[in-house]
Amino acid sequence: GDSVTQMEGPVTLSEEAFLTINCTYTATGYPSLFWYVQYPGEGLQLLLKATKADDKGSNKGFEATYRKETTSFHLEKGSVQVSDSAVYFCALPYSGGGADGLTFGKGTHLIIQP
């Protein structure tokens, strides 16, 4: 079935460093792709999404480009802040019908040190 693979971490960076979190997927066709984020003590929330190949999603300084050639949706940010410390999940629609089910990667725990 469809699946998502992402680096699990923890990934530890210093403030203002460049961030890349890799995400690759296996799916039939060209599904929408998502990054969700879980801040400490908070619920999961959408960070950004892309609905077709070559689309770029962006939000809060984060960007990810839908690359169908490499089946990837890597998350990047040019200068991270301590407040970006969280767990990041790459996701795509769950196969088998329906509209809202998602298949998530295992999550990448990001720690930003001042």
Place this chain on the structure above:
Amino acid sequence: KAGVTQTPRYLIKTRGQQVTLSCSPISGHRSVSWYQQTPGQGLQFLFEYFSETQRNKGNFPGRFSGRQFSNSRSEMNVSTLELGDSALYLCASSLLAGRSGANVLTFGAGSRLTVL
């Protein structure tokens, strides 16, 4: 406006018991989906409901069931609890207004179940 509300937030059960968790979606949202989050397996899709109908189901045993009411509120039930059912159970809702598979989900804070 109020977010997705899940109750109870924490609960402790023993093996063999059953549990019912509740989810109230954002007002106007008609689609509700459920997920199980554990350290080992991560976030796994359980099922989704729209207009009181189950639209899709993840790969979980029949002990896991759910339903949706006419006001879009949803409940999930786990019967004959096992130690491995200890997890954070997350509910999410959406307007289901966009293309299938492209909707933005709003998640609740979760119900943390501990099975002893």
